Amino acid sequence: MGIGALRLVVALLSGALFGLGLAVSGMADPAKVIGFLDVAGDWDPTLAFVMGGAILVAGPAFRLIFRAFVIAMVTGMAIYERVF
């Protein structure tokens, strides 16, 4: 499978997880979203939990990814300098 096709598979999988997350969280229902925005009325804090949950995963994941990227860059540069 080529890189291009692999990227599409990842996009499909990621999209499916996202859609599933939206459905599970209840955010596919506009009324749930309005409930969060309706601070003066019947307030529903659920959206905060959804965003919180997402950031809880994405936060550390991003840090790991960017750190791995930097390590790969530095390692690559070190090898380059040694070889050339």
Add this chain to the structure above:
Amino acid sequence: MLEEFTPISGLVGGLLIGLSTALLMFLNGSIAGISGIVGGLVGREGPEVGWRAVFLAGLLLGAFAYVLATGEVFPVRVGTSLPVMVAAGLLVGFGTRLGSGCTSGHGVSGIARLSRRSIVATLVFMGAAVLTVLVGGLVT
């Protein structure tokens, strides 16, 4: 208040969205920002349109899979007329492109990166939305 509050399913759904975001960044180096992905369908070409279209197809499939798996069709409650929906949609589309992001692009990916720009964007559009609901409630 709190009759509608569903913290557990909200959190679990959020974790799934976070996982989706992490996966797309780690393997594809792309931001899972829905407004950016939809916007990119028109503004870009070739593979850049391809992965975006596939992602959105996946999104619909994922939600559909939930319905199949649970056997329940979740409610989609809209309280406004069609013309208002169209107007609101245009505002959302225009605003998210002008602001370079939305709840997922800025609110999740941006905040996860501790981007000051994204934090500001999220506070502003959330604030504006809260204000709109507040004023709307007073007017109607």
